[in-house]
Amino acid sequence: MLKKLLVCLIGLMFLTMAVVPVLAQNHDWVEFFWAEGCPHCAKEKVFLTELKTKYPDLVIKSYEISQNLVNALLLQQRGRDLNADVSGVPFTIIGDEYVSGFRDNETTGKQIETRYIQVMSENAQVETPQPAGQLLNVPLLGAVNLASLSLPVLTFLIALMDGFNPCAMWTLLFLISLLLGMKDRKRMWLLGTVFIATSALVYFLFLAAWLNLFIFLGMVAWVRVGIGLVASAAGGMYLRDYYRDQSGCKVVGDEKRQKIFGKLRDITAKKQLLVALGGIMLLAVAVNLVELICSAGLPAVYTQVLSLSNLPRWQYDLYLIFYVLVFMLDDLFIFFTAMLTLKAVGIQSKYAKVSRLVGGILMIMIGVLLLFKPSWLMFG
Amino acid sequence: MKVIKIGAVWCNGCLVMRPRWQAIEKELPWLKTEYYDFDQDKTAIERNKVESGTLPVFIFLDKTGQEIRRLNGEVEKDKLMAVINEHRDK
Numbered sequence: 353m354l355k356k357l358l359v360c361l362i363g364l365m366f367l368t369m370a371v372v373p374v375l376a377q378n379h380d381w382v383e384f385f386w387a388e389g390c391p392h393c394a395k396e397k398v399f400l401t402e403l404k405t406k407y408p409d410l411v412i413k414s415y416e417i418s419q420n421l422v423n424a425l426l427l428q429q430r431g432r433d434l435n436a437d438v439s440g441v442p443f444t445i446i447g448d449e450y451v452s453g454f455r456d457n458e459t460t461g462k463q464i465e466t467r468y469i470q471v472m473s474e475n476a477q478v479e480t481p482q483p484a485g486q487l488l489n490v491p492l493l494g495a496v497n498l499a500s501l502s503l504p505v506l507t508f509l510i511a512l513m514d515g516f517n518p519c520a521m522w523t524l525l526f527l528i529s530l531l532l533g534m535k536d537r538k539r540m541w542l543l544g545t546v547f548i549a550t551s552a553l554v555y556f557l558f559l560a561a562w563l564n565l566f567i568f569l570g571m572v573a574w575v576r577v578g579i580g581l582v583a584s585a586a587g588g589m590y591l592r593d594y595y596r597d598q599s600g601c602k603v604v605g606d607e608k609r610q611k612i613f614g615k616l617r618d619i620t621a622k623k624q625l626l627v628a629l630g631g632i633m634l635l636a637v638a639v640n641l642v643e644l645i646c647s648a649g650l651p652a653v654y655t656q657v658l659s660l661s662n663l664p665r666w667q668y669d670l671y672l673i674f675y676v677l678v679f680m681l682d683d684l685f686i687f688f689t690a691m692l693t694l695k696a697v698g699i700q701s702k703y704a705k706v707s708r709l710v711g712g713i714l715m716i717m718i719g720v721l722l723l724f725k726p727s728w729l730m731f732g
Numbered sequence: 733m734k735v736i737k738i739g740a741v742w743c744n745g746c747l748v749m750r751p752r753w754q755a756i757e758k759e760l761p762w763l764k765t766e767y768y769d770f771d772q773d774k775t776a777i778e779r780n781k782v783e784s785g786t787l788p789v790f791i792f793l794d795k796t797g798q799e800i801r802r803l804n805g806e807v808e809k810d811k812l813m814a815v816i817n818e819h820r821d822k
Binding site: 521525526601602603609617697700725 | 750804
């Protein structure tokens with residue numbers, strides 16, 4: 353069972369990484385590379401806006417290169433792919449052809465429009481609009497679009513690994529032990545659910561804060577390099593823990609633990625339900641804030657990768673919600689099993705061990721890519 | 733022989749070990765076991781010197797109360813059975 357799980361996870365991981373170069377070669381839309389302060393770029397920008405009005409289906413991907421290193425690296429990559437000189441902007445890619453510079457609407461503009469119409473008619477003649485390299489035939493599921501799969505798979509793997517973090521679990525286990533001693537089932541479910549929901553909300557806000565920071569600092573190269581180093585170090589740490597093969601619970605922070613347990617006892621013993629709920633929410637916030645340090649930089653690494661993907665805000669939020677749900681999977685399993693069977697259960701450390709191996713390799717790969725090939729991590 | 737088990741309600745590994753020990757105790761009714769909670773049974777914790785380290789702790793004692801073997805963390809049932817069978821007459 354363990355071996356099967358290991359093979360599945362490693363397979364998924366390599367699938368995630370294998371998809372990246374394919375994504376980088378997708379030129380189905382108009383890619384517009386430009387720089388702040390460049391007059392020809394400004395002219396082309398106006399032209400493209402007019403073209404978009406004329407052809408509502410036109411998708412323009414706009415990349416500013418003078419203040420965004422990732423975009424500049426992407427342009428270099430496109431230059432290598434197309435064997436083109438990318439020393440100047442504006443640089444426009446339509447399908448598998450490019451237009452360098454922009455003179456006016458009648459010359460270069462006409463060239464861009466003609467090429468766009470050509471690409472659209474070529475696409476219309478092709479029966480399957482997806483490039484063959486992005487489709488994977490999965491038994492029972494049929495054709496799966498890898499481009500839409502890679503970021504969710506990466507999100508799932510990092511969140512799962514983050515969720516196995518043992519130091520976030522002990523408060524929930526102690527709370528469950530208190531809840532199981534209650535006679536009021538309704539109260540038991542309510543208090544536990546509110547604790548888990550508040551913990552999830554705190555983690556979501558924490559991830560959103562990281563993401564906003566990276567979106568804001570997106571152009572600063574040293575941030576990306578710093579996170580690349582954090583990812584590589586975290587990966588090394590996970591692999592070290594995998595080889596150390598530790599199971600069980602380390603006895604640390606006795607005083608802090610007793611203090612939190614004392615508060616939990618007081619809160620769950622409160623007769624007024626609303627007071628108990630308020631108390632449990634406050635405690636969940638406090639405990640989760642303290643335990644955030646345990647995450648070994650995983651949220652920072654994940655949100656840095658996510659910020660490279662250039663997605664609409666609602667999609668960013670959906671990914672963060674998905675991350676939090678996967679992160680909470682083990683907590684939810686333990687809570688629901690305990691509430692339904694009225695017995696406290698644990699999750700065997702061998703699953704955490706597998707996650708450390710997969711996560712360690714994944715983190716090192718992300719770290720190396722952030723340092724040397726960030727454009728490969730742009731999934732959007 | 734006797735086995736002292738030390739765990740805590742907040743420890744995931746202790747919860748994993750609980751059904752394994754229940755199965756062993758059912759299989760070997762002659763085996764004497766005692767459980768102590770790390771946070772509540774302070775005297776037993778001090779006496780068995782488990783103030784630091786990793787939980788759960790399993791201490792195997794002979795008839796005279798002398799420690800024969802000590803195991804920490806999650807231990808497979810087969811390994812526990814092997815230790816018990818090795819020292820069952822002590």
